[in-house]
Amino acid sequence: MSHSDTQSLDCDLLIVGLGMTGACAALEARARGADVLILERATSGGGTSAMTEGVIYLGGGTRLQRDLGVDDDPDAMYRFMDAICNVSNKAVLRRYCDGSPEHFDWLEAQGVPFTRELYKDKHICPPQGPGLYSSGNEKVWPYREFATPAYRGHLVNGPSGNAGSKMMEVLLKRCEDEGVRVIGDARVLDLTTDAAGRVDGATFRRYGEDHTASARKGVLLATGGFQMNEKMVARDYPFLLENGVPIGEDSSDGSGIEMAQAIGADVESPGAIHATASIYPPGDLVRGIIVNKFGQRFVAEDSYHGRTAAFVFDQPDRKAYLIVDSETFDYPQFSEQFGYALVDGWETVPEMEAGLGVPDGALQRTLDNYNEFAAVGRDPRFGKHPDWLVPLKNGPYAAINLSADVVKYHYHSLGGLRVDEQARVVGANGAPVPGLYAAGSCAASVIQTAKGYGSGMMLGGGSFFGRVAARHCLAAV
Ligand SMILES: Cc1cc2nc3c(=O)[nH]c(=O)nc-3n(C[C@H](O)[C@H](O)[C@H](O)COP(=O)(O)OP(=O)(O)OC[C@H]3O[C@@H](n4cnc5c(N)ncnc54)[C@H](O)[C@@H]3O)c2cc1C
Structure with missing residues (x-):
């Protein structure tokens, strides 16, 4: 050249x-x-x-x-x-x-x-x-x-x-x-x-x-x-x-x-x-659920990470949390790069609702509905693949903040x-x-x-x- x-x-x-x-x-x-x-x-x-x-x-x-x-x-x-x-x-x-x-x-x-x-x-x-x-x-x-x-x-x-x-x-x-x-x-x-x-x-x-x-x-x-x-x-x-x-x-x-x-x-x-x-790797985190500030799911959690981010950006105030229980908990591998913050851990779902400022009972309803279908390998709302469906029932629970004003989206x-x-x-x-x-x-x-x-x-x-x-x-x- x-x-x-x-x-x-x-x-x-x-x-x-x-x-x-x-x-x-x-x-x-x-x-x-x-x-x-x-x-x-x-x-x-x-x-x-x-x-x-x-x-x-x-x-x-x-x-x-x-x-x-x-x-x-x-x-x-x-x-x-x-x-x-x-x-x-x-x-x-x-x-x-x-x-x-x-x-x-x-x-x-x-x-x-x-x-x-x-x-x-x-x-x-x-x-x-x-x-x-x-x-x-x-x-x-x-x-x-x-x-x-x-x-x-x-x-x-x-x-x-x-x-x-x-x-x-x-x-x-x-x-x-x-x-x-x-x-x-x-x-x-x-x-x-x-x-x-x-x-x-x-x-x-x-x-x-x-x-x-x-x-x-x-x-x-x-x-x-x-x-x-x-x-x-x-x-x-x-x-x-x-x-x-x-x-x-x-x-x-x-x-x-x-x-x-x-x-x-x-x-x-x-x-x-x-x-x-990206919340993954580890792939296990995909077994958690992602909710907005009203405690509602809005995307299949097994989506490609860029698709998930695009849906986070559509949420009110672009707030979102990954919710996991003691069986699914792990730290995202790229926590440092993206500035992930563990919000906290809680023994019960009502405590988690209070900790996240989610309306009373909202997260409980979301989890009850998700768990009922996950137990039989279905997700009628978002079609999450059965490979990633497990009921989230075993406290303590933890939330990782995915909000656009907290996490450094690349x-x-x-x-x-x-x-x-x-x-x-x-x-x-x-x-x-x-x-x-x-x-x-x-x-x-x-x-x-x-x-x-x-x-x-x-x-x-x-x-x-x-x-x-x-x-x-x-x-x-
Ligand atoms: C960290 C990272 C990882 C990525 N990983 C992937 C991946 O694995 N797979 C994938 O598909 N995409 C990936 N992307 C996206 C991908 O990098 C780009 O879409 C892709 O490199 C674009 O290639 P390009 O040849 O069009 O442009 P570039 O590779 O950016 O080349 C453009 C060139 O044009 C030159 N240039 C710009 N303006 C002028 C000008 N006015 N005059 C003269 N020269 C100019 C630049 O100096 C540069 O050398 C990633 C992006 C990043 C940042």
């Missing part, structure tokens, strides 16, 4: 940003013999992708799923994602599910490592070892009725909690080997258009000087999310600015979204943000530029903006609601549609 100051600023495909999306797009373009130039704001590539756990949401019968005896097919994956991901352009989802098995093969062919080991317990992301686990809401009611739940969290074999560093090390090396040209410390400011309105390049600032790069075929925005942009976060989640923790590189400030909007691009699900303060963005199934940016007039593509977390793609997010959907959708963009752009002109 060259960082030379003297290299040409002309190319076939100009890519803005070198995270996983930019790297995969560049490799796809180089495989077609195209001249690719990447402008990267940081000194070198990696982006937020390099900070991740390295979970990639894929399915439809990938080689890894098949090797591990996991049944899946593109239709089942589509039915599940269509039911939960809030994607309006069905062709985007269809393409992703149909192309997922090939995309896994492609990632492995690049050298991204996955072990043939299945992890079956409930975890945010298991430590290094397994290559496949359940990273979403597949088993959660009613979604388990749309399609038989399948394991789809494809986990890169790399350092525990940060396998994304290994993934990006491999992909950046591949870019270097394939002669992808990269200019670091190059912050893109604006997109340029020709007389017909076609996007044909970008201006960027490097060491205090402004330059223009020209693209013969098109420009792909792969600039990452907007969680560091307070104005964008405040749109739907102002309270996160008080007590939440944005995660990712500082460059996740929505600059790509803004520069595209400046030339007429539309956005979709612009406020969508995934926040988490968050990153999901929404962004409106794109079609070719990763073309769609304008406010409903037509593609000529010459402009977007993928990864600057685009609203395969997941547009926190209530449906599952780990890996961002890296999966970004890397997949980065490649789609490269193919379409190079074939289109």
